[in-house]
Amino acid sequence: MKQHAITAFHVLWTKPITLSGKHFSMNSAEILTMMVSALMWQKYNGSIKLYTDKCGLGFIRSMKLSALWDGGIDTELLENNNYPIDPEIFWAAGKLIAMEAQAGPCVMLDTDLIVTQPIRHLLDPTAITALHSEALHPEAYLHPSLLKKPTGYHFPADYNWNVLPSNTAFLYIKDESFKNFYLSESKRFMFHNMEKPAELVSQMVFAEQRLLSICAARQLLPITHLLSDPFSLSNSCVIHLWGFKSLLRQNENVQAIYSKQLIEKFGEELSGYPLFMGYIGEHLVNHNSY
Amino acid sequence: MELKWTLHIPHKKNRAMSIKSDFKKGNHPTASIAMQHYIFAFVQDVINQPNNLDRSKAWLKEYSENEHLNYSELEYHLNVFFELLAEYSKTKSPLLYRFLKLQAQTCYINEDRFNLLRISYPYHDFMVEIIKSSACCHGKNCVSSSPGSGIVGGHLIGL
Numbered sequence: 064m065k066q067h068a069i070t071a072f073h074v075l076w077t078k079p080i081t082l083s084g085k086h087f088s089m090n091s092a093e094i095l096t097m098m099v100s101a102l103m104w105q106k107y108n109g110s111i112k113l114y115t116d117k118c119g120l121g122f123i124r125s126m127k128l129s130a131l132w133d134g135g136i137d138t139e140l141l142e143n144n145n146y147p148i149d150p151e152i153f154w155a156a157g158k159l160i161a162m163e164a165q166a167g168p169c170v171m172l173d174t175d176l177i178v179t180q181p182i183r184h185l186l187d188p189t190a191i192t193a194l195h196s197e198a199l200h201p202e203a204y205l206h207p208s209l210l211k212k213p214t215g216y217h218f219p220a221d222y223n224w225n226v227l228p229s230n231t232a233f234l235y236i237k238d239e240s241f242k243n244f245y246l247s248e249s250k251r252f253m254f255h256n257m258e259k260p261a262e263l264v265s266q267m268v269f270a271e272q273r274l275l276s277i278c279a280a281r282q283l284l285p286i287t288h289l290l291s292d293p294f295s296l297s298n299s300c301v302i303h304l305w306g307f308k309s310l311l312r313q314n315e316n317v318q319a320i321y322s323k324q325l326i327e328k329f330g331e332e333l334s335g336y337p338l339f340m341g342y343i344g345e346h347l348v349n350h351n352s353y
Numbered sequence: 354m355e356l357k358w359t360l361h362i363p364h365k366k367n368r369a370m371s372i373k374s375d376f377k378k379g380n381h382p383t384a385s386i387a388m389q390h391y392i393f394a395f396v397q398d399v400i401n402q403p404n405n406l407d408r409s410k411a412w413l414k415e416y417s418e419n420e421h422l423n424y425s426e427l428e429y430h431l432n433v434f435f436e437l438l439a440e441y442s443k444t445k446s447p448l449l450y451r452f453l454k455l456q457a458q459t460c461y462i463n464e465d466r467f468n469l470l471r472i473s474y475p476y477h478d479f480m481v482e483i484i485k486s487s488a489c490c491h492g493k494n495c496v497s498s499s500p501g502s503g504i505v506g507g508h509l510i511g512l
Contacts (some may be wrong), residue, residue: 293505307448307503324512
């Protein structure tokens with residue numbers, strides 16, 4: 064199954080949370096999703112690695128999940144990185160730092176995204192594949208004049224502000240030189256960009272999602288999307304928690320029902336993975352002891 | 354609607370994650386038609402006359418035991434259902450309505466019977482919620498560019 068394997072990576076960067084003194088944690092439904100994400104990738108598409116920091120590793124160890132990533136766990140990169148980036152504003156910068164270090168071609172996979180089938184044949188003919196395009200909602204994708212910029216920074220005149228951003232919960236980049244160009248543009252915007260915005264979405268989604276599409280347009284590279292519409296019922300290969308995480312974090316009963324559905328869908332398929340079975344047995348199964 | 358359904362659940366830590374471990378397809382527990390009728394009547398009763406709860410519970414337990422149905426498991430699933438119903442009553446969220454329907458099935462209440470429970474419909478449908486809701490989510494629980502609380506590919510896991 065993995066003869067045409069492609070390497071993916073997860074990122075668990077806890078610094079945006081722990082920096083403000085908060086305790087890092089994930090609920091059981093989020094952990095289960097991350098497990099299914101890693102194992103389904105291994106089953107159908109290739110190896111997967113985790114980039115995290117010491118705090119993230121501590122959490123993973125406490126959950127006995129260290130063996131989940133067959134490509135291993137790297138803590139050096141994120142732990143020792145000293146880029147002048149504000150983790151609160153650029154809370155997903157860990158993903159971009161990891162992408163810079165990861166040899167391509169590779170897939171950046173969010174921990175809340177599950178690819179349910181082999182997709183190498185979809186990626187092979189493309190230069191860039193992202194999850195789906197996003198509308199230019201003005202609340203998330205601010206007019207360039209409203210974005211906070213580092214001192215001396217100017218948007219290049221040839222940036223095309225009309226291209227639609229791409230959701231990067233899944234991102235495949237074949238070409239190393241494009242990856243480096245995209246990341247250098249993103250870093251140029253994020254570095255020393257410390258002025259706090261009124262909300263914590265617009266700066267990050269510009270640096271990660273809108274810039275990807277702008278950079279691709281600038282280099283005349285087409286972006287392919289796994290999904291033409293995120294909520295299309297014809298989608299047969301991707302589950303992404305996306306905004307549902309918010310409800311999931313607020314409601315234990317929703318967590319229970321969601322987890323049950325996930326296990327019903329993937330339980331049999333992943334029953335050969337002792338780690339998966341062990342986690343479910345230890346954390347999720349009703350032993351009916353009351 | 355005030356719900357007074359409370360159950361004794363000592364294992365609070367694992368309560369929300371109480372999930373069956375048997376993955377084999379077609380190996381789901383079943384309840385007889387008579388039992389399904391009884392569970393439906395029980396749920397209706399709790400919704401309409403919560404004061405009779407203790408007596409109804411005792412009967413439900415007895416019926417379950419006669420049917421060799423795992424009562425503690427059923428009790429757990431009903432508890433999730435009633436808690437979710439209480440939350441839904443406050444919000445009328447289409448997403449919670451979907452979850453409520455799903456949980457009803459876990460309690461052996463099919464969609465036809467669920468509709469007979471006269472639970473008021475959500476304020477608007479799921480897709481409208483997605484379209485009308487804010488373009489991005491930046492509350493304390495979430496930072497993303499997602500429109501509302503939709504899950505991509507939810508239909509793949511029956512959501």
